[in-house]
Amino acid sequence: MAAGGEIDIRLAHHHGRARRVNIDLRRPQAARVLIGKTPEQLLEQLPLLFSVCGNAQAYAALLACRAALGLPAPVEADRARELLVDMEILREHVWRMGLDWSGFVDLPADKTALAALLKFDTRFKQLLFEDGDAFTLHSRLRGELDFNRLLQLINELTGLIDGCLFGNRLQQFLSLSSEAQLGDWISQNSALPARLLAYVYHRDWEAAGNNAVMCLPAINCERLHAEWQQVDLGQFSRFPHWQNQCWEVTPLNRQCTHPLLAALSGHYGNGLLVRLTASLLEVAGILDKLISKTPASGSHFGHEGVGLAQVAAARGLLIHRLALRHGRVYDYAIVAPTEWNFHPGGVVTQGLQNLRADTVEDLQRQAALLINAIDPCVTYRLTLMEQVDEVEVHA
């Protein structure tokens, strides 16, 4: 098994119409290696292990540790950390859109802009925290924060993403609230997202992958803690569920109340167009609120040496739960979006199962788009199998 695990997806179809999907999800429970460490060691080592979405992972771990230790929350430092998590959501969305979406519509990727984007994380950390060290128990905000420099950096980041992703039409995108307005926005510009959305409309794939798996509702940490006291979290984190159901955990959860998305989902459910638009709305919405950010993306709860934290990560809600005994980690579980979404009965399975294409090539393309729209980070192997109709033979 590769270090990051393996996801095997087998899609049985009949002339391009999906019939059955099996997902074999084998991912390592890497967090187990943190058992036996002190909270300080945990917070030093966890970012080495989870360097992709590292800020969200490190922030969830820090919140859980503090909750377990009964330490107070430093409001200003947490506000800065949430800015770093938002920054990371932007980075993860934009660099994958820049590479993957351009591939789907045969455009060259703007790799110069994407390379510049990847450098912002270090720049923000250095500006906000002493030694750029943001997610340990002893991290300290810079004593004299240079707000002008911070504003300049935010403006620089906004300009970069507006230019490379929105074709300098971010403000127009932010004002969209109906499908007709989205149609105008698509037809009036040649930016990468407009090209991809136009392609989806052109192929009549707006509702591709629409399915009945719903977005996980907000659950507060105290309730999760209570529910999980009776649960084998090792098993649960492999195949998470809530109230005996599978749920979706993606950016769609966070954007579904946006007027544009509400309008689109009225027509296309949670199909391809809705998912792609949700990711774009998330990018646009974060950029719009970076300066006026108020802490909201993380929550936590602690009780008798157990700490639980929820953080909004790029691919969906991330949950960490740890138990401390005698100053060391006794149990650690991470419930990540991948396990919710690639659950055998989850949104990827159900979405793929509902794909209908005219050719096998189109089915393959739809499947690739749908999986990418749900989680572009996972490495998976997709096998399409033509299913021959079974013929009943009567004696």
Add this chain to the structure above:
Amino acid sequence: MCLALPAQITKLHPDTGMATASVDGVKVEVSLALVDDVQVGDYVLVHVGYALNKIDEDEAIKTLALFAEAGLMSTP
């Protein structure tokens, strides 16, 4: 969530912007399009075929040791 192993650059291919790197003893081809100034011997974090950033040798060794401790590498 995804994991990214440190990879050590073993050969540069300047014409294509690619490099050969060693990840857990396995040779892989990596795009250097998103990072600057990478040399043979450097460690980079690789995700979906792209080097995302350079990391210093100490951090790479610590990271590899942690992956080995977690049983996520074939070569401890």
